[in-house]
Amino acid sequence: MMRQADPITTKNKLNQHQAFKISRFKPLIKKTKPHKHEGYFELIFIAEGEGFHWIETENFQIKAPDFYFLKPGQLHFWQFTAIPKGYVMMFREEFIDAVREMKILQQMQQMGDLTRIPVWEDPMVGQIFEDILQAYQEQPLNSDDLIKGYLRVLFAKIANRIRSTPSNGKENPLCDKFLSMLSQQNPIRHQVADYAELLQTSPQNLNQACKKKTGKSASKHLSAQLILEAKRNILHTDQNINQIADLLQFNDASYFVKFFKKHTGETPHQFRSRYFGDL
Structure with missing residues (x-):
């Protein structure tokens, strides 16, 4: 792995008026530079592709289907060796209503430091991402509520998959x-x-x-x-x-x-x- 001479950059792919965004992976074989993201979470689903995903000091070999959850400020970069297919979802914490969507916030907190969901082979996951993308692009009536409904299902599936529990049952x-x-x-x-x-x-x-x-x-x-x-x-x-x-x-x-x-x-x-x- 080659190192870069420039300082580590911080990217912000959401403008100041955006709280949510989803897109498909670009069908390119590429290597990105180490970088961090400012102020938002990333949910990444890779349906097809090969290569490596470096998160902080750990290097993961991509084994599709693959699923990652990155928190604000985490460093990562990609090195694909085969064309990837999948989705990248970005959202700020304020997109999740602290009152109405408390369950989602709790499930996110339960994930702790976990960044990769192991052996993610649920056939519904890809369809959930596709449905969220369609709702985001077409903007039907109450699209935010629709997207958050899909997110509730997605995070419930994640919680069941990793079977993690918080170290303390109380909010802090x-x-x-x-x-x-x-x-x-x-x-x-x-x-x-x-x-x-x-x-x-x-x-x-x-x-x-x-x-x-x-x-x-x-x-x-x-x-x-x-x-x-x-x-x-x-x-x-x-x-x-x-x-x-x-x-x-x-x-x-x-x-x-x-x-x-x-x-x-x-x-x-x-x-x-x-x-x-x-x-």
Whole structure:
């Protein structure tokens, strides 16, 4: 895999007035550059095609039928070796009514960090995507309600397939807002107190909320996000360690190296060499 010299880009394929969009995959064999999406989710169904889908630091071999769910701020790119057929659906969280569509939001939260639905061979899935595409293109009366009805069915099928349950049965909007903010903020702030201030709470309350929701403190989530951003730039750009430390707003490169090794067990150079060898 070749790395790009340019910084990782953030794409926004929804304009400011759009909350939902669906389209078919372009019938092209191509490789995309590593990128993130700003402020929206992606549901991707691949009915036919071969190649690879890299999400964060994990490389999936495409095995159609294949299904992916990407959250705002996640990095990914494609490398197809056969013409793909399928659908890409994009929507902002506000497209899902928090009152009327609470079940969909709960099912999305239950998926946690899962990005790929394993062994997705339900014959109805392709037809659901096609029906959503038709409703989106033809815009019949109450098309949004129609699309959301299809989404309810789709997410119910996903929930049944992965059989996942939340770590805690209670909603925790404070932790949810923090995790959403953490995944999308650039650059990432290094202190929990900064996020607590933005969320108009105390660091103690924020830590407690995250522990209750996920079993991990806000500071652990913050460190994990910093490591994730570091790995993204180590793997997907040609920036040196000093540049990456500066990008992530560490005081100096030596502290960044110590921080990275503390949380991963290896230095940034060792991590890069493990993927690419000594370059």
